[in-house]
Amino acid sequence: MTTETMEKTEVQPVVFVKAGAVFASSVDVAEFFEKEHREVLRAIDNLFEIAPDVCSCNFAPSSREVKMPNGGARDFRAFDMNRDGFTLLVMGFTGPKAVKFKLDYIAAFNAMETELLAQAKRVQPHPADDHLPRGRDRKAWGIHIQKINSVARYVGMINQVYGPEAARALLEADRDLPNVSNKALSVLCGSPEDDPVGCFFHLMRAAAGNGRTLGERVYAAFSDPVEMGKVKSFGILVGPASDSNFIAIATRHEFLARHFADTQWTGAWDVAFGLLSGAKASKRTLQFGMVKSRAVMVPRAEVIKLLNKSG
Structure with a gap:
């Protein structure tokens, strides 16, 4: 399978393109968040038990070849996940660096999708991004625009799956998140x-x-x-x-x-x-x-x- 990956200088979020969409592997997510892969698999399995229909749309079973001490190789169970699947998974990840890691990974999804759009010479932004700040707003917002877009997508996904109360609680509890709480949650979700x-x-x-x-x-x-x-x-x-x-x-x-x-x-x-x-x-x-x-x-x-x- 041909994939495109983000360039890495140190430990960076790894995303790839498959069938015209952007995905991350559970193996790479585990490494980036400094977790054992079996912990990440257990978390995904728990999500499937809680919300199988949602997870089936956002996680795809895959495998990763691992070299064995005897020189052979063995395929181990893994999952490929889209942006929404990643967001669901990392909700349960905690720790002093967890929030930064989450936003960095979502920013990697954003960057790869932006690259895909540029390759296709599309000039119209994704409709879901129309209300989000652009480069010309950088001084007014005082923070890198890509991080703000990442927060908005992250909170919007939590709003869709768990409701506005959970999304607002996330904004209020995680002080490390850029302050976008003054934007109404209805902007991130809206009506039909x-x-x-x-x-x-x-x-x-x-x-x-x-x-x-x-x-x-x-x-x-x-x-x-x-x-x-x-x-x-x-x-x-x-x-x-x-x-x-x-x-x-x-x-x-x-x-x-x-x-x-x-x-x-x-x-x-x-x-x-x-x-x-x-x-x-x-x-x-x-x-x-x-x-x-x-x-x-x-x-x-x-x-x-x-x-x-x-x-």
Whole structure:
């Protein structure tokens, strides 16, 4: 597997690119936080017991080859995690250096994603970053902008998973965090109507089996009848008979309910998708595998445009 890693001068956060997204390995996270890898694996296993649906979207089983004393090699269990998975994992890490380590690692995710955007010659920032401070605001904020963005993402993730009270408690308890507590938590999370494109990206980043994201499967389904059938189990119809130039996203579906639980779109993802360009409500119920539901119809061209933007 080809990966891209951050350059290291001393012990630095290590992230890599896989299938167009940024990940960290549990092995590298353990080394950076000066922990035994088995401790990190135990923490991830505990997270799966507490929130299996959330974790399945943010952690992917992997392995790491380790040289043995006899000269051979052995594969050991590991996990690859995206930014959200990393944030969930390190919530339980404590110690005098833990906060700095957390922010440094999230900054590494930011830097790699920025590099990916530059490579793709994209000029528009990710919608979730629109409200965050930029370089021109550096003097006013008095702290490196990347660290502030890292804090905002970190607090926003805690807000989505554990709620605003937990996010506010984090800000008040960790005095080492840059002071962004005067920004309302609603800015970091918001209502379903606030970020329809972010809602789309959140869904398309969902794990969809065999190391693929749901976005990759949806894109393939435009030309592959087999993939077209598979995405139905995720509450999506590509080119339904009633509107072949649209994709349909169920308004009620077990997978979607789990995926959007503890986010600003919980129980109201249809509201967000309905605000995408050209979207409309279905005129009748549609069949999503074993599930019948009304749907939001999003133009195929809009979906392709957003998929290309999300990488």
